[in-house]
Amino acid sequence: LVLILDFGSQFGQLIARRVRELNVFCQVVRHDISAARVKELNPKGIILSGGPASVYEPGAPHCDPAVFDLGIPVLGICYGMQLACHFLGGKVGGAAHTREYGRATLSVTDPDTIFKGYPPESIVWMSHGDQVQNVSGDFVPLAATDACPLAAVKHTSRPIFGLQFHPEVAHTPHGGQILANFLRDVCGCSGQWKMAAFIENTVAEIRRKVGTRRVICGLSGGVDSSVCAALLVKAIGPQVACIYVDNGLMREGETELVKHTFRDWFKADLHAVDARERFLTALAGVTDPQQKRKIIGKVFIDVFKEEAKSIPDAHFLAQGTLYPDVIESGGSPDGPAATIKLHHNVGGLPAELGFELIEPLRDLFKDEVRHLGTELGLPEDVVWRHPFPGPGLAVRCLGEVTEPKLQTIRKADTIFLEELRKAGWYRKTSQAFAVLLPVQSVGVMGDGRTYESTICLRCVQTDDFMTADWSRLPEDLLARAATAIINRVKGINRVVYDISSKPPATIEWE
Numbered sequence: 001l002v003l004i005l006d007f008g009s010q011f012g013q014l015i016a017r018r019v020r021e022l023n024v025f026c027q028v029v030r031h032d033i034s035a036a037r038v039k040e041l042n043p044k045g046i047i048l049s050g051g052p053a054s055v056y057e058p059g060a061p062h063c064d065p066a067v068f069d070l071g072i073p074v075l076g077i078c079y080g081m082q083l084a085c086h087f088l089g090g091k092v093g094g095a096a097h098t099r100e101y102g103r104a105t106l107s108v109t110d111p112d113t114i115f116k117g118y119p120p121e122s123i124v125w126m127s128h129g130d131q132v133q134n135v136s137g138d139f140v141p142l143a144a145t146d147a148c149p150l151a152a153v154k155h156t157s158r159p160i161f162g163l164q165f166h167p168e169v170a171h172t173p174h175g176g177q178i179l180a181n182f183l184r185d186v187c188g189c190s191g192q193w194k195m196a197a198f199i200e201n202t203v204a205e206i207r208r209k210v211g212t213r214r215v216i217c218g219l220s221g222g223v224d225s226s227v228c229a230a231l232l233v234k235a236i237g238p239q240v241a242c243i244y245v246d247n248g249l250m251r252e253g254e255t256e257l258v259k260h261t262f263r264d265w266f267k268a269d270l271h272a273v274d275a276r277e278r279f280l281t282a283l284a285g286v287t288d289p290q291q292k293r294k295i296i297g298k299v300f301i302d303v304f305k306e307e308a309k310s311i312p313d314a315h316f317l318a319q320g321t322l323y324p325d326v327i328e329s330g331g332s333p334d335g336p337a338a339t340i341k342l343h344h345n346v347g348g349l350p351a352e353l354g355f356e357l358i359e360p361l362r363d364l365f366k367d368e369v370r371h372l373g374t375e376l377g378l379p380e381d382v383v384w385r386h387p388f389p390g391p392g393l394a395v396r397c398l399g400e401v402t403e404p405k406l407q408t409i410r411k412a413d414t415i416f417l418e419e420l421r422k423a424g425w426y427r428k429t430s431q432a433f434a435v436l437l438p439v440q441s442v443g444v445m446g447d448g449r450t451y452e453s454t455i456c457l458r459c460v461q462t463d464d465f466m467t468a469d470w471s472r473l474p475e476d477l478l479a480r481a482a483t484a485i486i487n488r489v490k491g492i493n494r495v496v497y498d499i500s501s502k503p504p505a506t507i508e509w510e
């Protein structure tokens with residue numbers, strides 16, 4: 001076990017992820033964990049994350065200084081380094097000329113310890129206002145940048161290291177090497193940990209927390225809720241009831257896939273509620289996108305509540321919240337992370353439902369969740385599914401939502417995704433779908449003139465869905481999809497491809 005003390009950096013969980021990638025088990029804990037508790041947990045190493053504060057600011061998060069006396073190896077990153085040096089006799093300063101954000105060239109002066117195998121000169125990512133100005137004779141410099149003579153240090157007598165830059169971000173291309181050296185050579189971690197161990201720990205934790213009580217798990221058909229449900233079924237079997245609401249706005253075959261996966265394979269207690277009529281009736285005549293979202297959100301909560309009532313003694317509600325959702329909705333309650341942005345998830349459930357929450361995936365990133373899903377035996381189709389918005393096809397059906405229009409979108413969408421899969425592009429892209437535009441245009445089919453609707457294909461690449469670029473799909477793939485859609489989907493005589501990026505466009509059309 002390696003502990004990561006979180007000082008409110010956006011990078012805390014990213015460090016955890018890098019550590020897990022090196023097959024070392026780690027846990028992110030509050031920065032003010034007591035040294036006594038750390039001793040009890042007996043980690044092989046401690047990493048102090050970065051953070052937005054300045055060490056001397058009133059109320060700046062500090063750790064228990066006795067942590068440094070336990071003899072456990074410590075790696076302080078950015079703010080974590082400043083704190084370690086502050087407690088062990090260094091001076092931290094914030095003079096304007098020491099501010100450094102972005103790329104810097106690092107020269108390594110001591111290639112032994114944590115810089116073993118590291119290039120003598122390389123790019124690192126800096127992001128700090130303060131830096132360590134001088135260190136007592138107890139620290140020696142290991143590496144420097146132009147603006148930061150103490151970019152990396154080690155203590156002369158204790159296994160304590162500090163990095164002013166961020167080794168965990170992709171902009172520090174060799175950062176993983178430093179973490180690997182620290183974990184292997186300084187902490188003595190063997191690097192044997194696997195996702196299977198995460199499952200084992202989490203299953204034990206869920207069983208401990210739930211006891212003999214019952215859990216309701218909302219299942220949307222997406223990756224996160226499917227993995228969450230699979231994990232719960234593994235942990236507590238029939239004590240979990242999964243609720244899936246068919247709102248009539250799903251893609252082709254989606255409801256069947258959920259039923260087949262969870263009922264037939266996992267033998268889960270699946271409550272699949274057919275609420276298609278109810279949603280479509282509520283949406284009749286509505287054309288405004290935000291209004292559609294509101295209606296869908298409200299009907300969803302009503303339907304969910306009604307179904308939940310039919311499950312006696314339910315105490316917990318399980319949700320597949322991932323770490324990026326936690327940070328997007330204002331930071332983890334366990335740490336002082338600064339709010340980054342508000343989440344606009346529709347299809348979420350309000351706290352007033354009165355259940356205690358279980359969120360077994362809240363420390364994981366998307367690709368780790370996929371890995372976990374595979375390990376749990378979920379089908380590939382589920383594990384690699386592109387994200388799908390809560391309001392479903394309603395926001396891809398411009399104007400009023402009607403069943404015939406939904407049918408048209410479903411058919412076109414299926415053809416497009418099939419072509420993507422066949423050409424090996426589905427996994428290379430982040431999200432792909434068809435939109436039915438409220439536009440009719442003139443065409444010619446056989447000898448006749450047509451006046452029919454337009455399908456727009458949208459396919460994007462993105463890391464975080466906050467910004468996105470349109471996918472440069474091969475022309476012949478687009479040509480095949482367009483021809484198949486026009487030939488096979490009644491009422492469509494024109495297919496266009498959306499080449500806008502986000503911003504200024506959004507990924508969805510509504």
Ligand code: XMP
Nearest residue numbers: 344345346387388389390391465506507508
């Ligand atoms: P936009 O269109 O805002 O989409 O660029 C970004 C990502 O969010 C999804 N999306 C939604 N997801 N409820 C959701 O749960 C919504 O109302 C909603 N609107 C957009 C969208 O599919 C994309 O992945």
